[in-house]
Amino acid sequence: MTNLFTPNQPEAPLAERLRPKTLDEVVGQSHLLAANKPLRLAFQSGKLPSMILWGPPGVGKTTLARLIANTAEADFIPISAVLSGIKDIREAVERAELILQQHGRKTILFVDEVHRFNKGQQDAFLPFVESGLITFIGATTENPSFEVNSALLSRAQVFVLNALSEAELSLLLDRAQQLVAENVKLADDVREQVLAYADGDARRLLNFVEGLFNAAEGAGVTEIDEAFLQTTMASKLRRFDKGGEAFYDQISALHKSVRGSNPDAALYWFLRMIDGGADPLYLGRRIVRMAIEDIGLADPRAQGMAIEACQIYERLGSPEGELALSNVVIYLAVAPKSNAAYNAYNQAKAFVAQDKSRPVPLHLRNAPTKLMKALDYGKEYRYAHHEPEAYAAGVDYFPDDLHDKNTVPQFYMPTPRGLEGKITEKLAHLRDLDKRELAKKAKK
Template identity: 65%
Template sequence: MAISTLPPLAERLRPATLGEVIGQQQLLGPGMPLRIAFESGQPHSCILWGPPGTGKTTIARLMAYAFDAQFLSISAVLGGVKDIREAVERATTARDGLEQRRTIVFVDEVHRFNKSQQDAFLPHVESGLFTFIGATTENPSFEVNSALLSRAAVYVLQPLDEADLKQIVAKAQAIDAVPAIEEAAVGRLVAYADGDARRLLNTLETLSVAARSEKLDHISDDWLLRVLGERMRRYDKGGEQFYDTISALHKSVRGSDPDAALYWFVRMLDGGADPRYMARRLVRMASEDIGLADPRALRLALDAAEVYERLGTPEGELALAECVIYLAIAPKSNAVYKAYNEVKAFIKKDGTRPVPMHLRNAPTKLMKDLDYGKGYRYAHDEDGGFAAGESYLPDGMAAPGFYRPVERGMEIRIAEKMRELQRRNEGAAR
């Protein structure tokens, strides 16, 4: 059997011009930031932040091509200071040679470099020896040195949407890289790719090899499921099953059933759900269904999310599982959730009421002369730290009672406190 000498499909379909790029139109469309940078003729250092397979490397390569610059790529996973020194030498040679050529140094997964390695770029970025482009899947605010960050614009890339991914499938078919694919199979592939163009192309390439070995003239949905295996079959990440399963998890937590909640949680992980997404949903559950009945629940959910970010899979998943069980057994209250929605609805239909004079800030003499802040009672100087009888609502607005604590968990004590404060207010009004 002959070995294919063709480059990988992802490389064959890599855009050669800016107009061929699929997706990221919020950055590359007419009048958008990166398009303006390309058209300016002046490269600048930047950090491309986005999930895998969204075009970070492609954009960096196109920038080098647009500015006729030498393109040097460093992998922060495999490279080190030696690679940085080598890049500096090559950039110096290109600058001082006959062609006096610019250099773009592209650092993939830049967040993997430590502080000293990132610092090694600073003097050369500052001097203009080369243009630095970093690619990262992590938040640059936390993973990139502030000194380097201050010298580079940050561009946020988004996962490719369904239309973008279908366009990529069509491009692969246009060059006969893959056989014909049933519409249902295309939809399943797009959902499986989850916004990652590289994942889509690698999967297409695998399917193409398998289909040709079986002498198939097209790819059906049934065949696709059989070839890609159990993982795709049991969990449709972009379809109805995904939303049904997260709904079952949320309702199991709300219903205080830790076994059921843990079951649905592990089902989602086993099916390929992003644990970061799961962590976000747990934070939401802590706010929506537990609230002030147990304020520790929100802190625990945030801690579990942070643990996962630090440890990753599989170690960090245990912290998320611990959170699921805690949320399920915690006392439940949707009082904060209901109060927030009531206030939103009230403000939407109500007029814009002025801030009462005694509650206004008075940082200038003019404002004080206009009675801003006049009559305000500083609660810390009052008996028990409470200014009984004071009003903090707009003038003429009756106490609406948006927040109504339930008789469960910590909200039992909150309700008692509110009743006591109400008694004191009524006593001061007599």
């Protein structure tokens, strides 16, 4: 009986009430959870590794983390990287130590939106993951290769979660209908629209149909047709995507439209995503990447403009901030294109990773002490500013053994477009000066 001392509790949202309580109730992710699949085997073995669950919103990352904790009979401590900091991490670790000491149980520390933590915050988990105090589970919608630091990534297995298929969403819709409004039916065409609107996101589906069923019951409607759908949920359906394109496909279309120098298509995809509820600052980060990857040194102003547009959005919000971002999208689309610096970075990184550790040549070493000078540190170094054109022609800046074996790599190959056209001319001139200087030395 309810009285003043036992107040009514608010009913949990439909998405929470339908959250699976066992592994067999989970809808989707069969590539991980079916018989003999990786996560199913990990569940069955009871030896659960630290892991990162990577996938779009509403595909069950938090649900799986909770089920893992229940299966392992471990305490579950959830924190959000959006709202938490180092202090919260310390408190979670202290709680995990207390649980281990008092109850002998391990702790699963679940970090939602782990990509929002910076490198220092991510590093804070490492000693406790290594000691086995916590099993770390991170959830992210971003590619862990870019957003999770390598130290943490090397200590966790990455499991990729997929958007739910239409058949899987349909099963969820049936469960929702039985729980919320068993007597309310959906016309076939409405059902198709609702499933397409969800776009693979279970949470989005359940939140939408909860409002739809409640509206129907309130209006005494027993079958929801097209007219009722448009009347009651028009503001949400405005963003409904009949093609069902995935969020990341639209990002890809935006990026490729910019790379393809089509400002109209780039603007279309940018505004499609804004209209669909994408976080403008997420789009801003991707726009910065486009400036770095596809324009590069052909127009260095592009990177600064992209950063400034993000700052404008942070300061002004919507709609002024979105206008600033759209300006940059147009600018990037019409800017000269070059991925030469991007390719140079990747090639140099790969070369260094497989190459041995070569010593710094003596002429490039610093000599702050008498001993170092006596050992010829810095000897014969030529200060470029004292040379004609501020260039020490013929000087080699690579390790000696690279030069001796005639294996000096060339990573940066500028294009003839934009500023890189000038850079190409400059580098050709400097190399010509090198050849002349080396020819003079050869004659002596």
